[in-house]
Amino acid sequence: MAEQYSWPARGKTSIIGKSHSRLDGPEKAAGTAKYTYDINFDKQLIVRALGCPHGHARIKSIDTAAAAKVPGVDYIHAFKKAGDEIEWSGELIVAVAAISGGAAAEGVSKIKVQYEVLDSFTAEDDLEAAIKAGRTKRGGGKSLTAREPGDDDDEDEFVDAEIERLLKAAKFTVDAYFGIDSITHCCLEPHGTTVKWEGDRLVAYLSTQNVSGTDDQFARGLNITADDVDVHCQYIGGGFGSKFAVDYWGLAAAEISKATGRPVKFLLSRDQEFKLGGNRPSGYLKVRLGADENGVVQVWDSHHWGTSGYTGGGVSHSVVPYVLTPPNYRRKATSIKCNTARARAWRAPNHPQACAITQTAFDELAKVMGADSYDVFKANLPSASNGKADLYAAEMEIGAKLIDWKANWHLHGKGPKKGSVVEGLGMALHTWGGTANTSSAIVRVYPDGSVEAFCGTQDLGTGTRTVCAMVLAETFGLPVEDIKINIGSSKMPFSGASGGSTTVGAVSESHRRAGQDALAEIFKLAGKKLDADADDLEAIGGRIRVKGKPKRSISWKQACGGLGLKPLEVTSSYKRGDESPLSSSGVGGVQMAHVAVDTETGIVKMKKFVAVQDMGLIINRKLAESQINGAVIMGIAYSLFEQRLIDPKTGAFLNAEMRDYKLPRLGDVGDIVVSLYEPESERKRGVIGLGEPPVISPGAAISNAICNATGVRVRVLPATPKRVLDALKKARA
Amino acid sequence: MEKTPGKTGFSRRAFLKGSSAAAAATALATAPDVAEAHQVGTAVLAGPTVIVLTVNGKDHKVNVEPRTTLLEVLRYQLDLTGAKPVSGDGSSGASTVLVDGKPMMASTLLAVAVRGKKIETVEGRGGEKTPDAVQKAFVQYDAQQCGFCTPGFVVATRAFLDKNPKATEADIRGGLNGNICRCGTYANVIQAAIAVAKGGGNG
Numbered sequence A: 001m002a003e004q005y006s007w008p009a010r011g012k013t014s015i016i017g018k019s020h021s022r023l024d025g026p027e028k029a030a031g032t033a034k035y036t037y038d039i040n041f042d043k044q045l046i047v048r049a050l051g052c053p054h055g056h057a058r059i060k061s062i063d064t065a066a067a068a069k070v071p072g073v074d075y076i077h078a079f080k081k082a083g084d085e086i087e088w089s090g091e092l093i094v095a096v097a098a099i100s101g102g103a104a105a106e107g108v109s110k111i112k113v114q115y116e117v118l119d120s121f122t123a124e125d126d127l128e129a130a131i132k133a134g135r136t137k138r139g140g141g142k143s144l145t146a147r148e149p150g151d152d153d154d155e156d157e158f159v160d161a162e163i164e165r166l167l168k169a170a171k172f173t174v175d176a177y178f179g180i181d182s183i184t185h186c187c188l189e190p191h192g193t194t195v196k197w198e199g200d201r202l203v204a205y206l207s208t209q210n211v212s213g214t215d216d217q218f219a220r221g222l223n224i225t226a227d228d229v230d231v232h233c234q235y236i237g238g239g240f241g242s243k244f245a246v247d248y249w250g251l252a253a254a255e256i257s258k259a260t261g262r263p264v265k266f267l268l269s270r271d272q273e274f275k276l277g278g279n280r281p282s283g284y285l286k287v288r289l290g291a292d293e294n295g296v297v298q299v300w301d302s303h304h305w306g307t308s309g310y311t312g313g314g315v316s317h318s319v320v321p322y323v324l325t326p327p328n329y330r331r332k333a334t335s336i337k338c339n340t341a342r343a344r345a346w347r348a349p350n351h352p353q354a355c356a357i358t359q360t361a362f363d364e365l366a367k368v369m370g371a372d373s374y375d376v377f378k379a380n381l382p383s384a385s386n387g388k389a390d391l392y393a394a395e396m397e398i399g400a401k402l403i404d405w406k407a408n409w410h411l412h413g414k415g416p417k418k419g420s421v422v423e424g425l426g427m428a429l430h431t432w433g434g435t436a437n438t439s440s441a442i443v444r445v446y447p448d449g450s451v452e453a454f455c456g457t458q459d460l461g462t463g464t465r466t467v468c469a470m471v472l473a474e475t476f477g478l479p480v481e482d483i484k485i486n487i488g489s490s491k492m493p494f495s496g497a498s499g500g501s502t503t504v505g506a507v508s509e510s511h512r513r514a515g516q517d518a519l520a521e522i523f524k525l526a527g528k529k530l531d532a533d534a535d536d537l538e539a540i541g542g543r544i545r546v547k548g549k550p551k552r553s554i555s556w557k558q559a560c561g562g563l564g565l566k567p568l569e570v571t572s573s574y575k576r577g578d579e580s581p582l583s584s585s586g587v588g589g590v591q592m593a594h595v596a597v598d599t600e601t602g603i604v605k606m607k608k609f610v611a612v613q614d615m616g617l618i619i620n621r622k623l624a625e626s627q628i629n630g631a632v633i634m635g636i637a638y639s640l641f642e643q644r645l646i647d648p649k650t651g652a653f654l655n656a657e658m659r660d661y662k663l664p665r666l667g668d669v670g671d672i673v674v675s676l677y678e679p680e681s682e683r684k685r686g687v688i689g690l691g692e693p694p695v696i697s698p699g700a701a702i703s704n705a706i707c708n709a710t711g712v713r714v715r716v717l718p719a720t721p722k723r724v725l726d727a728l729k730k731a732r733a
Numbered sequence B: 001m002e003k004t005p006g007k008t009g010f011s012r013r014a015f016l017k018g019s020s021a022a023a024a025a026t027a028l029a030t031a032p033d034v035a036e037a038h039q040v041g042t043a044v045l046a047g048p049t050v051i052v053l054t055v056n057g058k059d060h061k062v063n064v065e066p067r068t069t070l071l072e073v074l075r076y077q078l079d080l081t082g083a084k085p086v087s088g089d090g091s092s093g094a095s096t097v098l099v100d101g102k103p104m105m106a107s108t109l110l111a112v113a114v115r116g117k118k119i120e121t122v123e124g125r126g127g128e129k130t131p132d133a134v135q136k137a138f139v140q141y142d143a144q145q146c147g148f149c150t151p152g153f154v155v156a157t158r159a160f161l162d163k164n165p166k167a168t169e170a171d172i173r174g175g176l177n178g179n180i181c182r183c184g185t186y187a188n189v190i191q192a193a194i195a196v197a198k199g200g201g202n203g
C-alpha cells in the first residue's frame, strides 16, 4: 500500500495536465465503435411500441388481434390494460416484437386502443390557471433577514414588514418576471437495450450512464440476482442525466426475450425519446429586489413556479437567488402538476434554470441604474454563497479581456445600430460541487511489463478511457498508449454512475490509487535489482531509477520481469465523500456572451462566447476544453432554440421530431473561447468534475446580452425570433 | 431474363472497371441470380425480394421488402453500423452516406431505390488504423464526444470538402449545417474541417 496518495507537482508531470487525443477517437471516427443500438444478435427480434397520444386519458379497450397476424410479428407485450389511467402523452401502451423494424411498425399500426379522453393540464407557466385547476403544490421556501424578530413578533409578519421596509429604503429596485421553458435531453442514441439470455443469465447491452448500478435494477425487476446479469456499455450516444435507469422498456425487452427465446432489441423511437427519454423542469419567477447606491443587492423577494411533470416538482428553491445571495431574502417555490412526463436529471439539475431566472435580475438592476453590468456583478460578489468572491473576480477579469468588455460595452439599448442590427454583452456566473464518485479499479502489471486496468465505469463522451490511461501512464512513467483500459461492464469493479460531474474525479481516484499501490510493489522488486531502498525510486520515461541518480536505473520491463510468472494484481478504491489529497469539490466559473440582434427579424446571432472555468487539477486539457465547448453549445441551444411544445388543449407533445425540436447547428454557435483557470490555489485541491458547471451560465449571459443590445428584456427563454419581436413590439407600445 | 444493362443505364462493365474489389466482385457478379438481382427495372415490387447493393466497392446480395430502408440494410444485414438511426426524416444527418458521391440520408432512402448506385459509408472511408484525412482531423481536434453523430459528420464533412476543397471558415460555418450534434462538438468540427481544407482537402 502506498502510504500517501498524491499528484506530481506542477511542472513535474509528463502526461497529466497536457493534451491527449481521446483513445477511442479513431473507432468513433471510423464508425466502428459499437453502441447499444449497433449490437445485433443472431435471430434477434426488434421491438416497436405504441404510445398514448393524449395528455390524460383512460384506456377503454386494447385490441391487438390484427397486429398479431402481421407477418413477421412474433410477440406482443402489453404495458397497460383496459381501465388504466394515462397521465402524459407518449406513455407506452403495447410493444410489438418482430423479425424486422418494418414488421414491428406495421404491427403497431394495427393495434386499436380506445381511450376516454380526460381533462389535461399543461400550462406550466400559468400560475393562476394552475391554482384555479387545483394543480399546485407547495414547493418549499426560506426567508432570512439580517435583523432578528423580537420575542413578541409573529415571524411571518416580521419578515413581511422587514422586506417592505428594505425595498422602500433601497436606492434602486427591480420588479420583474423571468422564465425558462421545459426542454428535453434529446440524446441522439435513444434509451434502450439489446438483450439475450444465456440460460438463466441475462446479457444486456444498455445505453446507460450507470453500468455498475443497472445489473441490480434488471435483477430486481426480473426477480433474479445481480450475479446473473451482465450489463455492457462500451459506448453511449448521449445521456446528460437521463440514463441512470433500466426503465420499464428495458425490463420489457428482457421479458420478451425470455418469452420468445430470442435476443431482443428495444430502443425508443425518436418521438418516444422526446416524450419519455427525459426532460428538464421549467422555471418562472417573479421578483422584487432592492439595492443600495453601489448596486449591492440588500433585499430579494421572489416566488417561482414550474413543473417536473405529473408529480409536481420544479426548480428547487434552495438555489434561488443563484450564487449571489443578499443579506435579506424571501424565496418561495410552487410546483405545478402537469400532464407531462416526469422530469429527469438534466446536466447540473436546478442550476441552469436558477441562474437564468435570477442572474437576469442582477443585469436588470444594472439597466435600472444606468450602470455597467460588469460592475454590478462585481459589487455583489461578496455575497457569493460559496465564498468564492475572489475566484469569481479573477475569472471575471480574464473573461472581460477575452471578450474585450471595455471596448464593446455600452449602456443597455444605447449601442450603435448597424442597419437593423444591434449588439450587446452579458455575463453570468455559476457554481457546482463535482465531487468524485465511489470507484474501484483493478490494475494488472504483467511480467512482460504490459499494464491493464479494469473499472466498471462508462464514457459519456467525457473521455473516461483516456483519463484512466493518462493517470496510470503518469504513475508508471509509461506512454499512454501502453496502458490497456477496460471499462463498460458490470462485471468489472464497481464505479459509480456518471452524473453530477463525478466521473473524472472517480476514475482518477481509483486509478491513481491502484497505480501507486502497484508501483510500490514494483519498486520493491526493482529495489532488489538496483540495490536501493524502494522509497528512493521513481518511475520516469519507461525506467525505474534511483532518485537523484538517473544513471542507476533499470527498464520498466526489467523491473516487471522480477514478478516471475504471475502478474501483479492490485485493487484499490475510493469512497465518495472521503477526504482525499487527489480530489475535492466546489468550483466557480464565469461566462460572457456577445450577441447581435436583428430587430427586424428577431434573430439573435452568437458572435462570441467566453467561458472561464476552474476545475481543480486538470488531467487532460483537450478533453476539458471539449467539455466546456459542448456545455456552452448546449447552453446556446436552451437559450435561443429548444423548447418543449405541448398542446394546451390535448396535452399532446407537438414537436417530438428532430426537424421540429429546434437545436443549433454548426453555423449557429459563433466563436467560443475557453479559458481553463488553474492557479496553484485551485490545482492543489486535486481533481474536480467539469461536466456540469459550464452548462449553467449561458441562459443568463445570453439573455443579458440580448437585453444589453436591444434595451428590452425577452422575459422567457429560449429567446426565439418571435419572442424577441414580441418583446420589442411591447416596448415600443 | 436479359443480362444487359438495365433501364437506368447501369453498366456492369463500368462497374467492374471502377470496382476496387474486382476479383471478389467478378465472382459474385457472374452468378446468374446476382446478375438478375442487379436488374434495375420498373417492375413494382411486393413482398421480400433479393437485390444487390454496391456498398464500399463491393456487391452484396441483400433481402429487402419495398419498405426496407438503406439504413436498415446497412445496419442489419451488412453489419455497417456507422450510419446511425436518429431521425426518420433525415433531419439530424446521422445516417449520412454517399450515393454516387453525393451525401444522402440512408434513413430516407429505400433500399430498392439505390440499386445500381455506388454507396459509400463511413466504414469505406478508412478504418481505425487507416483513417482518411477527415477522420484523422476529427480525432486530432476532438470533434467528437459521445461520438454518435460523428460518422454522419465525417461523411458530410468529406462530401462538403470534396465539393469545396478550398473552403474557408465562413464557408464551413455556412455550409456544413445538415448534421446535429447534441454533445456540442461544433466548435471542434469547424477546427477539424478548416485543418483538412488547409491541407488541400486531403489534410
Ligand code: FES
Pocket (backbone or CB within 6 Å): A188, A237, A238, A461, B144, B145, B146, B147, B148, B149, B150, B180, B181, B182, B183, B184, B185
Ligand atoms: S458527439 Fe454526441 S451527439 Fe455529437
